[in-house]
Amino acid sequence: MKKKIDARKNLRRIILNLHQYTAGRSIQEIAVKYKIDPKKILKVGSNENVLGSSQKALKAAKNALDRVNIYPQVASDDLANKLKKIYKLKHVDVFAGNGMDHIFEMLARLFLNNGDETIICPPTFSCYELATLWSGAKPIFVPLLKPDYQLDVKNILKKINKKTKIIFLCSPNNPTGNSMKLRDIKAILESTDKIVFLDEAYTEFGNRPLARWVDKYPNLVIGRTFSKIYGLAGLRIGYAFMHKSLGTYYKNSITPFVVSTVAQAAAISALDDKEFLNKTRKMVKLGKKYYYKELKKAGIKFLSSNANFIAINTAPLKGKSVTDKLMQKGIITRECSAFGKGGENLVRITIGTKEQNKRVMKELKDIFV
Amino acid sequence: MKKKIDARKNLRRIILNLHQYTAGRSIQEIAVKYKIDPKKILKVGSNENVLGSSQKALKAAKNALDRVNIYPQVASDDLANKLKKIYKLKHVDVFAGNGMDHIFEMLARLFLNNGDETIICPPTFSCYELATLWSGAKPIFVPLLKPDYQLDVKNILKKINKKTKIIFLCSPNNPTGNSMKLRDIKAILESTDKIVFLDEAYTEFGNRPLARWVDKYPNLVIGRTFSKIYGLAGLRIGYAFMHKSLGTYYKNSITPFVVSTVAQAAAISALDDKEFLNKTRKMVKLGKKYYYKELKKAGIKFLSSNANFIAINTAPLKGKSVTDKLMQKGIITRECSAFGKGGENLVRITIGTKEQNKRVMKELKDIFV
Numbered sequence A, B: 001m002k003k004k005i006d007a008r009k010n011l012r013r014i015i016l017n018l019h020q021y022t023a024g025r026s027i028q029e030i031a032v033k034y035k036i037d038p039k040k041i042l043k044v045g046s047n048e049n050v051l052g053s054s055q056k057a058l059k060a061a062k063n064a065l066d067r068v069n070i071y072p073q074v075a076s077d078d079l080a081n082k083l084k085k086i087y088k089l090k091h092v093d094v095f096a097g098n099g100m101d102h103i104f105e106m107l108a109r110l111f112l113n114n115g116d117e118t119i120i121c122p123p124t125f126s127c128y129e130l131a132t133l134w135s136g137a138k139p140i141f142v143p144l145l146k147p148d149y150q151l152d153v154k155n156i157l158k159k160i161n162k163k164t165k166i167i168f169l170c171s172p173n174n175p176t177g178n179s180m181k182l183r184d185i186k187a188i189l190e191s192t193d194k195i196v197f198l199d200e201a202y203t204e205f206g207n208r209p210l211a212r213w214v215d216k217y218p219n220l221v222i223g224r225t226f227s228k229i230y231g232l233a234g235l236r237i238g239y240a241f242m243h244k245s246l247g248t249y250y251k252n253s254i255t256p257f258v259v260s261t262v263a264q265a266a267a268i269s270a271l272d273d274k275e276f277l278n279k280t281r282k283m284v285k286l287g288k289k290y291y292y293k294e295l296k297k298a299g300i301k302f303l304s305s306n307a308n309f310i311a312i313n314t315a316p317l318k319g320k321s322v323t324d325k326l327m328q329k330g331i332i333t334r335e336c337s338a339f340g341k342g343g344e345n346l347v348r349i350t351i352g353t354k355e356q357n358k359r360v361m362k363e364l365k366d367i368f369v
Helices: A025-036 A054-068 A077-087 A100-111 A127-134 A154-161 A184-191 A242-255 A261-270 A272-299 A319-328 A352-369 B027-034 B056-068 B077-087 B100-111 B127-134 B153-159 B180-193 B242-251 B260-269 B276-299 B319-328 B354-368
Strands: A092-097 A119-121 A138-141 A163-171 A195-198 A220-225 A240-245 A301-303 A309-313 A346-350 B092-097 B119-120 B136-143 B163-169 B195-197 B220-225 B237-243 B301-303 B311-313 B348-352
Touching: A025 A319, A054 A272, A054 B056, A077 A092, A077 A240, A092 A100, A092 A242, A100 A127, A100 A163, A100 A195, A100 A220, A100 A240, A100 A242, A119 A127, A127 A138, A154 A184, A154 A240, A184 A195, A240 A242, A240 B237, A240 B319, A272 A301, A272 A309, A272 A352, A319 A346, A319 A352, B027 B319, B077 B092, B077 B260, B092 B100, B092 B242, B100 B127, B100 B163, B100 B195, B100 B220, B100 B237, B100 B242, B119 B127, B127 B136, B127 B163, B136 B242, B153 B180, B163 B180, B180 B195, B237 B242, B276 B301, B276 B311, B276 B354, B319 B348, B319 B354
Parallel strands: A119 A138, A119 A163, A163 A195, A195 A220, B119 B136, B119 B163, B163 B195, B195 B220
Antiparallel strands: A092 A240, A220 A240, A301 A309, A309 A346, B092 B237, B220 B237, B301 B311, B311 B348
């Protein structure tokens, strides 16, 4: 006699309380929801490169399709070696991941037991919290200090205890766009042996990359991505700089074949495409200048940004009411309530071309002025 | 005064004991090691499709490159919907993963706390053990019964206790190639509420796929892949059938954007390429017939296979000594000690074209006869 099976009782308790990930909206989704011709929809919600992808990368990707019946390099060695060469790193290993998300999952695998703690500084990228929760660890939140959204170093250090394993930092921070002060990052690194993870997804838009710091601070791990300036979000590839003393363990625990052949090939070639990078940087720089001027003129509050996006402060309006209105006009931006405390009144807008930025500004004025 | 940082003390204890994943050897690797022209190396070690990839899939993949600056669908909905339609599933959800490995990691995320147990039946695919260990859970081994490598149902059921969360089955089994008896799988499903994961990576080569069983057994999860018959190993895409009662939780915990745009597009088109599948099946069928005949003639022991590979029994020789000799001749096969107890004397050979099979047989005869 077969009893009725309830497979749910095998679920971990932590899983029962999760909600679906709040992703940026897609053109497909908005086209259906608001009955808008997809061609007329402008997506400036996910900080993708509106200029497309590096053509060099695409050419390499296309060639790589000829051999996708074969498994990829098990740990993306060619790409890792190229990056080590570029950054002239001695005591630092490089590991590629299936997007930077996979780097977070690897950090969780390496460092987080059930019951451990991580420190997260909201408003910031929500995936640090997810990786923490999935591991059965507990995120401890130390909000960025207003009005500049800088690190609350004193409180971060105060929250460190025996259970703490990883401190997640993001610079330039997503979604506020500002870079963290180097002296603050340094102060944290000088004060603790805990893993300090620094997300540099947007560093190519203006920051000095801190890869070399890993030589000096073996507890520093840096995450990077090909999804932003390189325009390869759809291929899923990111990477990490990690001190050799940890690298061995990372290598022993890495998911085999985690990055596709096509993504590895594209990334290797993208690194050589200085022209595409410069073109993108120039567009983003001009775009931010335009936004700063026009937002100021319109009396809309905003945060200065070192990334390829700009966050406007919609208070007293909720960010969501603003993004909803923009969506009805066929413009996808990102409201930031999913980025944690302090995100409810922020709307993140990816810098686009001159025409795209103008279109966004026109609608913003209609909403705010 | 800065003390010397030892970041390693943050590592989880389980990570300290892991060894690097034993992947099948690549052509690149062997070319360097044995100084052989890569063009002369035959790779029949990783059960890839020697006929290449579905051309329909490659065409779709190429087109998808035009939009890789944009993030992929967050949970591969188009592919999932297509698979649901093909299999006419009512109470079953479909989830795509970054290769089937990502499905294992998701199972671990959903079900495994530190200290839990899984049941694994060696010799079999080593990634079940890895996913278990990474979660801080403990693999309990119940070896397949010799000489037929069938499930030891009685012992599997005996090992189930409060800590048991997942029972990993593989049919056709990797590396032995035989299908598990349906009545054994059923007996396990009828006797327990624990999650039963069935790896059907090779099912397209002869098995009846069991997707419909998930309707009846909500604790059954089935894994599938595009890496084998579809020839898309380099793109990293697999998927799972899971009962809707668990699907909600899977959806809430899935890594966002885990499958690349290119892989999603290729997979959707590959499903329509019946011609490529039939051509592959025919080649594999003829190839196995050839091997059976020739191996018998040569007095080399082997196991009958329902997959696209064949395992030969090298006893009293170690499998490794045989694969090493083949490698010196430019032929990559797979010795199976990494597949757990019982794998030391097995060598797994992917079925190739007529000419490829002949080349392998010639060298095997030189070694054994």
